[in-house]
Amino acid sequence: MARYAADYSLPHQLYGCVKYADYPHAEILNIDISEALKINGVEAVLTYKDVPGENRFGLIPNIRILADDRTRYLGDAVALIAARTIEIAKQAARHISIKYHKLPDVIDPRESLKEETIKIHEEGNLVVHHKVLKGDIARGFKQSVHVIEQDFSTPAIEHAYLEPEAALAYPDEQDGIAVIGCLQNIYTSHKVIAAALNLPLAKVKIIQSTMGGSFGGKDEASTLVAARAALLAVKTKRPVKIVNSREDSMIQSYKRHPYYLNYRWGCDQDGRLLAMQHDIIADSGAYCSMTPFVTWRSVVQAAGPYRCPNVKTDVRGVYTNNNYTGAMRGFGSPQVNVAIEIMMDKIAEKTNKSPLEIRLLNGFGDGAVTATGQKLSHDVSLKQVLTIAAEKSDFENKWRQNRSKENQSAPVSKGIGLSCSYRGVSLGAEGVDAASAVVHVQPDGSINVSSGIIDMGQGAQTALAQIAAEVLGVSMKRMRFLEPDTTRVADSGPTVASRGTIMGGGAVKIAAEKVAELIKEILAEKHKIRKESLLLKNEKIETKSGKRVCTFTDAVKLCYAKGTPLFANGVRYIAETDWNEKTGRGNAYFTYVYGANVAEVEVDRETGKVNVTRFISVHDVGKAINKSMVEGQIYGGIAMGTGYAIMESFIQESGMAKTINFDEYYIPTALDVPQMESFIVENPDKHGPFGAKSIGEPALEIVAPTIINAIFNATGKHIYNLPASLEEVLLGKKLRRDVERGSLSCKPEV
Amino acid sequence: MEKIHLQINGRNYHLEVPATELLVDTLRERLGLTGTKKGCEIGECGACTVLIDDKAVNSCLILTAQAEGKKITTIEGVGDYNNLHPVQQAFLNHDAVHCGFCTPGMVLSVIGLLKRNPRPNEKEIREAIAGNLCRCTGYKQIVEAVLDVIGQGEKNI
Numbered sequence: 030m031a032r033y034a035a036d037y038s039l040p041h042q043l044y045g046c047v048k049y050a051d052y053p054h055a056e057i058l059n060i061d062i063s064e065a066l067k068i069n070g071v072e073a074v075l076t077y078k079d080v081p082g083e084n085r086f087g088l089i090p091n092i093r094i095l096a097d098d099r100t101r102y103l104g105d106a107v108a109l110i111a112a113r114t115i116e117i118a119k120q121a122a123r124h125i126s127i128k129y130h131k132l133p134d135v136i137d138p139r140e141s142l143k144e145e146t147i148k149i150h151e152e153g154n155l156v157v158h159h160k161v162l163k164g165d166i167a168r169g170f171k172q173s174v175h176v177i178e179q180d181f182s183t184p185a186i187e188h189a190y191l192e193p194e195a196a197l198a199y200p201d202e203q204d205g206i207a208v209i210g211c212l213q214n215i216y217t218s219h220k221v222i223a224a225a226l227n228l229p230l231a232k233v234k235i236i237q238s239t240m241g242g243s244f245g246g247k248d249e250a251s252t253l254v255a256a257r258a259a260l261l262a263v264k265t266k267r268p269v270k271i272v273n274s275r276e277d278s279m280i281q282s283y284k285r286h287p288y289y290l291n292y293r294w295g296c297d298q299d300g301r302l303l304a305m306q307h308d309i310i311a312d313s314g315a316y317c318s319m320t321p322f323v324t325w326r327s328v329v330q331a332a333g334p335y336r337c338p339n340v341k342t343d344v345r346g347v348y349t350n351n352n353y354t355g356a357m358r359g360f361g362s363p364q365v366n367v368a369i370e371i372m373m374d375k376i377a378e379k380t381n382k383s384p385l386e387i388r389l390l391n392g393f394g395d396g397a398v399t400a401t402g403q404k405l406s407h408d409v410s411l412k413q414v415l416t417i418a419a420e421k422s423d424f425e426n427k428w429r430q431n432r433s434k435e436n437q438s439a440p441v442s443k444g445i446g447l448s449c450s451y452r453g454v455s456l457g458a459e460g461v462d463a464a465s466a467v468v469h470v471q472p473d474g475s476i477n478v479s480s481g482i483i484d485m486g487q488g489a490q491t492a493l494a495q496i497a498a499e500v501l502g503v504s505m506k507r508m509r510f511l512e513p514d515t516t517r518v519a520d521s522g523p524t525v526a527s528r529g530t531i532m533g534g535g536a537v538k539i540a541a542e543k544v545a546e547l548i549k550e551i552l553a554e555k556h557k558i559r560k561e562s563l564l565l566k567n568e569k570i571e572t573k574s575g576k577r578v579c580t581f582t583d584a585v586k587l588c589y590a591k592g593t594p595l596f597a598n599g600v601r602y603i604a605e606t607d608w609n610e611k612t613g614r615g616n617a618y619f620t621y622v623y624g625a626n627v628a629e630v631e632v633d634r635e636t637g638k639v640n641v642t643r644f645i646s647v648h649d650v651g652k653a654i655n656k657s658m659v660e661g662q663i664y665g666g667i668a669m670g671t672g673y674a675i676m677e678s679f680i681q682e683s684g685m686a687k688t689i690n691f692d693e694y695y696i697p698t699a700l701d702v703p704q705m706e707s708f709i710v711e712n713p714d715k716h717g718p719f720g721a722k723s724i725g726e727p728a729l730e731i732v733a734p735t736i737i738n739a740i741f742n743a744t745g746k747h748i749y750n751l752p753a754s755l756e757e758v759l760l761g762k763k764l765r766r767d768v769e770r771g772s773l774s775c776k777p778e779v
Numbered sequence: 780m781e782k783i784h785l786q787i788n789g790r791n792y793h794l795e796v797p798a799t800e801l802l803v804d805t806l807r808e809r810l811g812l813t814g815t816k817k818g819c820e821i822g823e824c825g826a827c828t829v830l831i832d833d834k835a836v837n838s839c840l841i842l843t844a845q846a847e848g849k850k851i852t853t854i855e856g857v858g859d860y861n862n863l864h865p866v867q868q869a870f871l872n873h874d875a876v877h878c879g880f881c882t883p884g885m886v887l888s889v890i891g892l893l894k895r896n897p898r899p900n901e902k903e904i905r906e907a908i909a910g911n912l913c914r915c916t917g918y919k920q921i922v923e924a925v926l927d928v929i930g931q932g933e934k935n936i
Contacts (some may be wrong), residue, residue: 030859031879036813189914191818191826191880241816241880242914275819486878486915581927656873658921664917665877691823691912699918 031239034195034211035272042197042268043072044115045261048108048122048546049280050100052431053315053350053684054149055129057096062109063102066122070117073124073264075109080260082227083612089317091150092249092353094225096258097567101149101315104281106253107542111261111269111543134350134684136697138312139289149315156313156346159328159530161613163400169304169339173295175379176304181368182750183291184678185312186285188357188690189696190485192241192276198258199268204325205232206263210255211240213247213483215513216520222256226263233259238273240568243485244669249318250282254421263562279689283318284700285357286346288327288364292372300380300387302337305400306505309365310325311354318355320346321365326361326453329617332400333449334411335391340400362452362730363673368717370734371747383428383448384738385419391486393451408712411623412648415449417708418625418647427629431742442632444743447626448731453618454716454723455528458608462528462619463600465518466536468497468544470595474582476501478670479511482517482533486660487725489529495654496718500541502565503581530654531726532601534718540599547595551588552578603716620714624648628703632743637759639675641703641736649710651722656709663707663728670732672697675753682765723740781844788856789813796843803827803838808852814854814883816876818912825911828884828891829853835891837910854883857890865928866890873924877915885911897930 039362062074077084077097084094096105108125112118133147140146141154153417196210206226212218215235223233235255240247254271261269273281288311295304311326313320324344331342377387392411398404407675419425427445436442456462466480482488490510498505545565548556552570553560560571570578579587588595608615630641646663653659676695680687688694737748742757748757756764780795787810796805801821806812806829815838818826822840829838830852858864862870866889876882885908892899892907899907904925905918913921 030855032813033816033880035817036807038811189912191824191878191912191914192816193818209919241877242878244914272817275821275824487881488874488877565855661874661877661916661920664919665915666917669914669918690821691819692821696912696914698909698910699922702917702919705917705919 033192034209034238035242037197037209037238038270039197040270041239042270043111043113043261043265044118045111045258045269045271046115046118046122047108048110048125048255050096050103050105050107051127052100052129052131053103054132054134054286055100056132057099057107058128061126062108062127063157065110065121068117068121068124068331069490070113071110071115071121072267073111073261074121074543075260075264076107076125078441079264080225081550083224084222086221087249087317088319088321089156092316092318094260096252102352103686104352105315106257108233109131109261110259111265121615124419135475136683138287138310138347138348138349139351142345147218149350154348156348157324157612159325159344160552161342161400163402166304166306166339166341170295173303174298176293176295177372177375177379178291179372179375179749180388181226181290181371183288183364183367184751185287185352185354185681186357186673186677187279187679187694188244188246188282189694190242190246191242193253193273193275194247196255196258197268197270197273198255200262200266201234205234206259207234207236208255208259209236209238209734210251211238211247212251212255213243213485215483215515216481218252218255219515221252222259225256225499237483237514240483240514242419242484244358245360246282246722247485248356253281275691276689279694280686283314283353285359286313286320286323286354286364288369290364293378294372296376296380298402300376300382300390302335302391304339305337307331307342311344311346312349312351313346314349314351314353316353319351320354323356323361327365329401330362330456331365334393334449334623335629336393336397337400342400351681352679352686356555358669359726359730360723362450362726363733366450366731367446367734367737367751370731371749373739374738374741375747377603384423385415385424385764388415388449392449399534401617403616405621407714409618410710410712411449411451414623414647414649414710417710418447418627418645419704421708422627422645424627437743437745440634442742442743444630444632444739446628446735446738446740446742447625448735449623450727450731451621451623452727452730453532454620454622455532455618457618458606458615460471462532462604463602464532464536465520466533466540466599467492467518468537468540468599470544470585470596472585472589474585475508475509476507477501477509477511478537479513479518479531480537481513482529483513487529487662488655489533492654492658493534496537497535497541499719500538500545501581503568505639528723530721530763531723533719534654534721535601536716536727538599538601540597543597543599544595547593547597548588551591551593554583556717558772589743620716620722620724621728622634622649622651624731626731628735629738630736630739630743632740632758634744637755639672639736639753641675641738644703645708645729646707647708647710648724648727650724651714651717652711652720659709659724661776662708662724664705666728667705667732668697668702668731669737671702672731673751674736676701678752782870783844783847785846785849785851788853798842800843801839802829802841802843802846805843806838810916812853812855816880816883818880823912825884825888826881828887828911830891833887833891834897846853852887854886857886865915865931866925869898869924873920875916875924876918881911881913885913885921901926908913
């Protein structure tokens with residue numbers, strides 16, 4: 030039975046919790062823990078002064094394990110408590126008194142860069158400013174017949190993985206420390222925790238438990254929980270378990286970045302794009318998690334999969350006193366795709382074209398050059414996926430019918446919408462792109478596969494094991510995938526950016542091929558045949574002419590008898606990217622994927638309620654290693670994207686999170702999701718194992734604008750500020766509640 | 780402390796628990812039945828769903844003392860790796876298990892449904908699992924798994 034982090038317990042364990050910041054922005058003058066320490070059952074209370082090593086970490090190392098100089102958002106931990114029960118720990122948290130000097134809060138990211146705004150970090154409030162420049166933007170607008178300008182906003186989004194963060198840390202038998210946790214990037218966590226404890230990496234072991242969802246969310250947020258448990262375990266010399274409640278999780282964890290986007294596009298009289306200008310502000314919140322990388326993907330993809338000679342894009346990430354923001358499925362693309370695809374429909378409207386026509390007119394074809402100057406050298410299947418999506422949904426006919434006065438003034442109006450996108454695969458020029466794997470054929474022929482790629486529910490273990498099975502020509506019954514720990518497999522980089530299959534799978538393929546080579550060498554020697562003539566398939570080793578040599582199991586036995594253990598390491602490294610930060614030019618990603626979506630909606634014009642009735646998703650995945658799992662990713666992406674479009678918003682007022690459990694933060698239920706159909710297109714790519722690319726993020730990244738465009742088709746009204754909630758659709762604005770949250774009174778300790 | 784008697788997965792338990800203890804905590808913390816998950820603790824997510832006298836209930840919304848004398852089924856009592864319940868097998872066949880965290884509650888809600896309505900239609904299935912949140916699957920493969928189980932005829936649900 031699967032065991033998640035919170036399911037582990039050890040004898041003599043203590044329970045940990047945090048004392049939260051009382052203000053979103055304040056100097057910490059004094060922390061008095063003396064009263065808390067007097068409580069019977071309290072074993073340790075720690076502040077930043079008790080961190081033996083590095084208290085700060087991150088890409089720009091300003092995330093605090095424990096708040097030191099200031100609090101910067103209400104999810105900051107000012108102190109840590111370990112006690113014999115969780116109730117005692119929470120009671121102790123209430124007895125810690127902190128003296129603050131309150132500072133002004135920075136809530137609106139659009140105010141953050143103003144001269145008079147207080148600086149949240151010493152280096153100022155600008156996290157990063159990325160640019161892309163192509164051609165002459167002024168000339169482009171001068172040549173344009175139509176110019177359309179529009180502001181957009183997208184909200185903070187909670188990952189809402191069903192498993193809240195948890196960790197169990199314990200001193201091992203040799204002066205080191207082990208941590209069981211649900212961690213998206215165990216290698217990062219490993220370094221952060223070792224540095225915090227001031228221990229060498231070899232004395233810290235991170236054990237990955239089964240992970241109950243992540244979607245990008247269990248990086249720093251889970252690392253913090255694990256690091257805090259480790260600090261308490263070292264201090265008390267006892268196992269310490271921290272299990273976040275849902276409220277803890279939502280208050281502490283980072284979100285998808287809220288974006289404020291200004292888009293200005295110019296085109297000729299037929300709708301051909303001539304100029305695209307984008308000015309984007311991303312709210313990084315209190316700290317820098319992945320903001321430089323998230324906004325980098327935005328700047329690369331801000332012009333969409335469309336040809337245009339003149340492009341200027343500016344993306345600024347800024348600090349505020351809101352929840353910090355970081356990686357979430359899509360990683361900087363869902364926000365810009367909302368703007369791009371709504372703009373495309375506006376251009377279509379202006380030039381009297383259908384949404385399909387305008388996209389086919391402007392969309393990339395083979396050999397197209399992107400806004401960053403990259404010439405696309407793979408199969409550019411944008412028009413292929415668009416055409417399939419339109420045909421399968423009868424898009425053109427329905428789109429025209431829905432534009433009738435009868436439909437648009439009926440009590441319930443029908444709408445259909447279309448979107449498409451391209452997406453850079455894996456990390457791109459933002460990071461070293463390498464992954465490791467180990468394939469170990471045991472003496473009885475059963476096989477262990479391990480990789481540093483984490484399975485958080487997306488099925489990486491199955492896909493990677495399938496790749497090894499394919500190379501070794503054996504059935505999946507032999508395969509056993511081992512949960513990674515940091516002592517077993519070398520650093521594989523993060524399981525992000527939809528790189529699990531293409532990079533982790535690539536590494537597994539290399540490792541499996543090395544093992545296959547060992548088997549062939551031994552057999553070739555014994556049977557005096559050329560090893561090149563041997564094939565591994567159907568559980569056998571045979572010659573290319575079809576002559577059976579022996580069974581796989583016998584081959585394995587022979588190898589071990591000859592002193593050749595079947596164990597190999599594989600490393601997949603791709604270095605075909607380059608980027609010039611100053612000019613905003615370069616080969617951003619080594620390959621791209623293409624997708625097109627169609628949504629059908631019914632809009633209740635009296636209540637503003639949007640019912641998404643049908644959704645068609647077409648994706649070129651290169652090659653589907655496991656079709657059913659690819660479909661699963663697509664369906665899950667549709668559901669999450671439906672939430673982004675019409676339901677979800679992580680609301681904060683004056684830095685105070687308002688939607689901290691599922692009674693107010695709504696995610697789609699089985700009754701909220703549309704009927705779904707997926708169509709998989711396969712144009713194999715030379716970079717991926719058997720041609721496979723990716724699907725996790727593409728599946729999500731254009732769902733929202735597809736639905737928004739369908740609402741426009743139904744009502745004739747565009748939505749520019751997500752989500753398209755009842756009031757946004759009906760009134761064109763958001764309504765805010767200012768009463769106290771009911772369930773807070775049920776949980777006074779939160 | 781309350782002295783209570785529960786029948787959990789066919790076994791009798793005589794326990795002494797605080798009057799305020801929730802059933803989910805008794806199961807997870809006191810008895811080590813960690814298959815029952817905690818996702819929200821306010822009855823919104825369904826991860827802690829168990830069957831009480833064959834009805835699906837959020838175990839975070841019921842005090843252990845309220846379950847006195849009742850028959851409780853947790854996921855540990857449904858099936859195991861080598862002996863899966865038909866609903867569990869159908870979930871696997873349809874790739875309806877992604878991260879797996881919602882799965883125990885989801886499976887119990889489905890079993891609860893099939894016990895009171897052996898041949899539900901798709902709408903009834905969706906209504907029965909509307910209290911079980913899943914962030915991974917989009918629910919489609921789950922619904923297909925349930926339809927498949929019904930199509931196989933009446934097994935011992």
